[in-house]
Amino acid sequence: MERFVENPDFLQELFLEEAWKNVDKIDGFIEFKANTEEFEVTAEEVNSLYRTMHSIKGSAAMMGYPAISETAHAAEDLFSYLREESAPAQKDLQTILQLLRMVSGFLKRELRRLETDDEVTDFGWAVVRRIKNFLSHVDSENEPEGPSYQIAYTRKGKKRIPYTNFEALLPQMDRLAKVMGRELKKEFTVKISGADTEVPRDIYDKVSMAVLQMMKNSMDHGLESKADREQMGKTPVGEISVEISKAAQKVFVAFRDDGRGLNRDQILQKAKEKGLLKKPESEYEDSEIYAFxxxxxxxxxxxATLFSGRGVGLDVVNAAVASLGGSIRIESREYMGTTFFMEFPVVDEMHAEG
Known part of the structure; x- marks a missing residue:
C-alpha cells in the first residue's frame, strides 16, 4: 500500500476543489453521450476534455499523488487518439465512454480517500492497463500502409507520438502563484509566450514540472515582498515570465523573474564549504558558480520553509532536463532578477523513421 504524500492543508484543499470540478466536467460529458445509442465527439469536446484531464494530471503530479496523475495521464491518450481519428468506429467510441466511466470512478474514489486521509489502492493501474490495451488494439486494427504510416508512428513499438502545446501550463502557474502569494504575503504576475508551441508530451511533462518547481523557488526566495520591492524602486508586484519556442529540431524555454537575483559570493562560499571547488575561486565564471x-x-x-530550502528543488529540475538530453544555463544580475535557459532536442513526427 502507498500513502498520499503529506501536503499543507491549504494546498490539498485547493487541489480537491479543482479536481472535483474537473471530474464533474468529465461526468457531464459521459452522461450527455450515454443518453444516445450512437454519438459523435467534436474537436471542441475532445480539446476541452483533454485540457480537463491534463489539469488533473498536472495538479496531482505537483502534489505527489502518482496513482491519480498516472491514471489521468493514460486517459489523455484516449483524447490523443480521438484527435487523430477523424471518424472513429462507434464501437470504439462506446469503449472509450466505458473507460472514461472507469477513470471517473477511480478519481472520485481516490479524492474521497484524500478527504478522509485513507490509504491509496493500486486500482488505478488496472484502469491504466485497460486503456493501454484498448489503444494497442485500435492501433493494430487501424495500422495504415505506406509513407503515411511513418508519419503517424514512431519506430519504437509503432506507437503514436502524442503531441501537445503549453496552453494548460498558464492556469497551473496562476494557481500556484495564487496559493503561494497568499501564504507568503507577496504578489506575483505570471505570463507565457509561445504557449501554442507543439512538443512531444514527454517534453511537455518535464518542462511543466521544471517551470512549476522554478516558480516555487523564485516566489519563495527570489522575488521580494511588496514593501522591499517598493524600497528598491521596483513595481510592487513580482513578475515571472516563460518564453517557449522551437527551431531546428530543438525546443527552447526561458524562465525569468525580476527578483533579487543570485548572490554569486554566497553560492561560491557554500560550494567551498561543501568541498565542491576544483580550481581557484578566481577562475570560476558566473555560469559555473550558478550551476552549483x-x-x-x-x-x-x-x-527550510514550507516551499523550499531543502536542496531538492533545482536538482530535480536539472534531472528532468538531463533525462530529455537537454541542458540548462543560469544567468543572473543581483537585485535585477534571474533567468534559466533550457533547451531540448526534439524529433518532429514528420522526420520520424518507420
Missing part, C-alpha cells in the same frame, strides 16, 4: 545550485542537496538557505 543544480546539484542535489545544495542550498544557500539556513533553514
Amino acid at each position: 545550485l543544480l546539484r542535489p542537496g545544495f542550498t544557500t538557505k539556513a533553514s
